[in-house]
Amino acid sequence: MKTPGDIDEDAARDPAESAGSPISHACGAFEEHAASRAPALSSEQLLQGRSCVEIRHNGATYCLRATRLGKLILTK
Structure with a gap:
């Protein structure tokens, strides 16, 4: 029996896992290659204060920019 403070493990799962997909990140890296992936960069590291x-x-050539609402936009 679940109480209000219990975590619903099915709801907390990664959608890629529940769909049976081997993809674990947006970059398309498969879970078995996770150790060989380059470390993730933050948007602050990429933009370095630039617009x-x-x-x-x-x-x-593409332009990557951050909006005032904190979203990233990539345009050609």
Whole structure:
């Protein structure tokens, strides 16, 4: 019997786990390769106080910026 303070383990699970997906992070890294992944960078580390940081990928330049509401936007 659950009391109001109990944690619902099914509700607390990662959605990727409950869907049976091997993907554990947005970057698409599989759980078995977690030890070989590069450490995550914070948005503060990437932006370093700037409003936009340019990222070059496959010959295209993108702008990564943080909104006033704390969301990240990547535009081409």
